[in-house]
Amino acid sequence: MDEVTFKSNTVLSDVHLYTPNQRHFMVRLNSMGQPVFLTQFRLLWNRDAQTDSGAEGGDPGGACTPESPPQGTGSPRSLPGSCSSDAAGPEGTGVQLDEDGDLDVVRRPRAASDPDAPGPPRDKVHPVILRQEGDDVLDDEAQGSRPQDVIRIEHTMATPLEDVGKQVWRGALLLADYILSQPALFQGRTVLELGAGMGLVSIVAATVARTVYCTDVGTDLLAMCQRNTTLNSHLAGPGGGVVKVRALDWLDADLCTAVSPTDPAASFSWSEADVADLYEHTTVLLAAEVFYDDDLTDALFRTLSGLALKLKNACTAVLSVEKRLNFTLRHLDVTCEAYDHFRSSLRRLETLADGPLRFVVEPVEASFPQRLVYERIRQLELWKVLVERVT
């Protein structure tokens, strides 16, 4: 296969779209027969890590180890994500750092959005299919890195909307950056991620947390996620850092059945010990890029409130969202309906006055350091919800 052309009903995350073609390693087919690709997300732990990986002043890499920005363009997709073409240097050779090591973000060169630019059309990728499972698929650049500086994520490249969790979305990278910037919030904690997709956020959380319950729906998706947690188990922190992949469907009307000990033989089921541990110890809830459908957003907020009621301790939910603007014929204007619905759900939470819980909602300024390289656009937002029991 030299070229894949995506059909109009598929969505492709910018995280994968902006990965240079030679980085697309198709490693296998998943249980659904979908091609699985591997992306290496390089972590800039600290200045030393950059030096160690031979990246000083030049190319410390980052999410998808980006090189030059993509050429060509195509029609916008409904769930765009990113990979850091912005962070590439002027020649597209790497990341620029200022004197004290902060990323100097350079806007994407005009060519990336120039319809007349040379190069393959934006909706075509040229995956390299030359790896056998079990081969060492790290490329030359990543081979120069320490294992603890690289997160390896298997994912699919373009999916119908119902399979979007099999890609990595830009909000996951923002949330991962936040986790790395706030170790005190996660150190030794029990964390629950909702809608974890390919597991990147949970994997990063496990570098500091004690236990991370990494949840989503669909056996084939959860199997890919489980494989990613295994691929990255060496990143676990000294305090434990166990990632437990479990099924949790927000549409399950009853949380007691959604999170309950089931047949241990069933895939990704909760054990009694898991459920007890979850309710006894969880203090942080995470969700990245899960606000793209109003019914699902409502279901997620119901799950969040239901969980908060059952948790023994006060908790903090950290949510990432990308404000996606779409032109709609209905409004004959550019709108961001899914985002607006998310914001109104937050407002509703805050005004709940008669329940046993109090919710305090705070925007988090995205000024924390960027450890992964991606395009931290203005539309990418982080929100914190502090949940306390009313006494």
Ligand SMILES: C[S@@+](CC[C@H](N)C(=O)[O-])C[C@H]1O[C@@H](n2cnc3c(N)ncnc32)[C@H](O)[C@@H]1O
């Ligand atoms: C856009 S993806 C985001 C995945 C991942 N958090 C990321 O940012 O890369 C949305 C995720 O929500 C999950 N999801 C959708 N409906 C769900 C439901 N009813 N219960 C649990 N997870 C659901 C999807 O399976 C998918 O993994």
